[in-house]
Amino acid sequence: MKHISLLIPEGDVSFSNLEATYKMFTKVNEALQRTGQEPLFQVQLVGLTQDARITNGLFSIQPERVVREVSKTNVIIIPAVHGDMPQVIAANRDFGPWIVHQHRQGADVVSLCIGAFILASTGLLSGRSCTTHWLAADEFRKMFPDVHLLPYKIITDEGGIYTSGGAYSSLNLILYLVEKYAGRNMAIRASKIFEIDIDRHSQSPFIIFQGQKEHHDEAIKKVQEYIEQNFQHKMTVEELAEMAFLSRRNFERRFKKATSNTVMEYLQRVKVEAAKLSLETSQDNVNEVMYSVGYSDTKAFRATFKKITGISPLEYRNKYHKAVAEPIMR
Incomplete structure (x- = not known):
């Protein structure tokens, strides 16, 4: 039987993470027992002190x-x-030595959503890959520059350390662990019971690009604003460098440092964000949207769109267009 320690940290803990994780593993146990098999998991809630208590106002x-x-x-x-993540980490630092010790003894360590901040504070993610909620990506990178963050991923699995993307994508990671520990058939059964897409791997379609402007390089910020207002038009790196009164080399270096994107990556992301909005709300077909955001090469547009969102423009439109989504909400 696998002993699972579901941590009860200090602070505003996600009740949905706790409840869904506990329920999924215990439901697998129930399914096994119904077929005459022994339960596979022992799930325990583990805190720093016996007096620790979290509440959401109701429970x-x-x-x-x-x-x-x-x-x-x-x-x-x-x-x-x-x-506040530095405060969250400070309040839970005493978990760190125990987590590291258990991992060295062979325990798998799992973080759900922004639980990655607590995991990273232990040092176990240093030099490794991880994911977290895409909204927290910039803060995570600043706090843990030695971690290879993959904010578009739903799940990472590296050396017995697992992380999940934003919000309810944590269910995909728990399902992934069910498959690892209990087998594919049980995971498929659990996915049907909890109605989870077992093969969802990317949170890219959900990412809203909000140009990284939390820096103090005013020359670069001015160029960012120009790109966002004129993305439909052709522009070169040389023209943008001149606008910032910088050499191309110095401009590219400062732009990457300030935004974590190259100039062309930033331009592509702005164009794709505009295309996503148009695909969600307008009646324009994919080619019309392509032209409206400044692309003339269909192959290049589709390749760039899929690289950033993980799905094709047509798939995105079919999934998120207002006219398609509204009936689902009724």
Whole structure:
């Protein structure tokens, strides 16, 4: 039987992470028992102190055990904790040595959504890949520059450390773990019970590009604003460098440092964001949208769009166009 330590951190913890994780593993146990098999998982809520308690105003959760009482576990799951991330990390730093020790003993370590901040603070993600909610990507990069962040991914799996993307994509990671521990058939069964797309791998379609302007390079910020207002028109790196009164080399270096994108990557992302909005709200076909955002090469537009969002323009339109989405909400 696998012992799963579902952490109860200090702070504004995601109840949905806790409830969904607990329920999915226990439902797998129930399914096994119905066929005469032994349960596979023992899930325990583990906190820093016995007095730890989290509440959402309606319900309260208290840990069953404290970390000092858990000498050996197989899986550690860190839920999302909302709030000021340096404060969240400070409040939960005492989990760190225990998590590292358990991982060295062979435990898998899992973070859900922005639980990646707590995981990264242990040092276990240093030099590794991880994901988190795309809205938290810029802050994560600033706090943990030695971690290879992949904010478009739903799941990462590297060396016994697992992370999930934003919000309810944590369900995809728990399902992934069910498949690892209980097999593909059980994972498929769980995906049907909980109505989860078992093969969803990317959160790129959900990312809203908000040009990175949390920097103090005013020359670069001016160019960003120009790109966002004139993305339909052709522009070259040389023209943009002249606008900033910089050499091309210095301009490209400063632009990448300020925005975490090359100039052309930034321009592509602005164009694709405009295309996404048009595909969601207008009646224009894909080619008309392509021309409206400044592309004339169909192949290049489709390739760029898919690279950034993970799906084709037509698939995006079919999935997110207002006329298609409205009946689902009724």
